[in-house]
Amino acid sequence: MDPTGHAGGAAGLMEGVHPIGEVLSRAAAGDFPTVDGGWRRVDPWRSGVEGVVAFTGHAFLAVDDAISDGTLVALSPDGFGGASNPRLVSRLAGSGWIDALDIVLVARGAGGEPALVPRSDLRNHPRAEHATSVRSDVATYGYAAPGDHTLVTLSTGLGGLPEVGLETDPAQDHVGADVVRDALTLVPEDQVVVAACAPGNARALRAFMAGGFEPVASVQLWRPER
Incomplete structure (x- = not known):
């Protein structure tokens, strides 16, 4: 199989859009890759991070030229x-x-008036630090009350x-699905x-789905040291 050009539902990707982003966007609209057992090699979308979707x-498979x-x-x-x-x-x-x-x-942004505010004081939260290690342009948001440490990260x-x-x-009484819906107001x-x-994080998975997200794929990321 040609690792760089096997179509399998991935042909005709939009120019200038990363193939993974394009395929996920199509999946959000109900258009999935062909079920053919195939695979395609693509460039990583972020330097230093690789993965399989x-x-x-x-x-x-998003892997670099090494x-x-x-x-x-x-x-x-x-x-x-x-x-x-795993091997x-x-x-x-x-x-x-x-x-x-x-x-x-995947979901779609709600736009409108944001329900959350920037919270730079949450920048050192472990979840924010993890996001920074694998994503770009990480911003931290939460609720206005300074004693509320609910965190939402938005990144590329x-x-x-x-x-x-x-x-x-x-310590707060937020419902996870409501936080998910509020997070979507940060996106156009x-x-x-x-x-x-x-x-295995069934509670979070249920919250995302109740808040408007739908499962479309799996992903595993790594930061290679070869």
């Missing part, structure tokens, strides 16, 4: 789970950090799309926005 029956096409082919990726094989991910990451396998969810994330992350303050109306959630 897998849809039903089709996968995308990995040859021959090496990728020898690792036997495929769109039926092979591209997310493949470990080989590509080398001794670098490997993130958990996450569910990718997966495939160059806006990406949100959040953590509610357990109808703009596709993504979120990533560990499958």
Whole structure:
């Protein structure tokens, strides 16, 4: 299989838009890659971060030029789970950090009057620091009350799309789904926005889905040291 040009539903991507961002945007509209077991190699969307994004029956491997096409082919990726094989991910990451396998969810921005305010005092929150390690242009938001430490991060994330992350303050009575809806007011109306959630974090997953997100794919990121 040609790792750089197998179509499988990925043909005709918009010029100037990262392939992962384009495919996720199409998935948000109900247009998914072809279920053919195929995979495609693409450039990373962020320097120093690589990953695999897998849809039903089709996968995308974002790796830099240090990995040859021959090496990728020898690792036997495929769109039926092979591209997310832990041995493949470990080989590509080398001794670098490997993130958990996450569910990718998509929604659309609500626009309008933002329900959250900038909170620079939350910049050192562990979730904000994690976002900074794998995303770009990370901004931190929350509620106006200074004693409320509910955090929402908004950044340039997966495939160059806006990406949100959040953590509610357990001392407050916020409902997770309401925080998700408030986070969507930070994104222009109808703009596709993504979120990533560990499958085992069922409470967060339910909150994202109740707040308007839908699952479309999986993602596993790593910062390679080869």
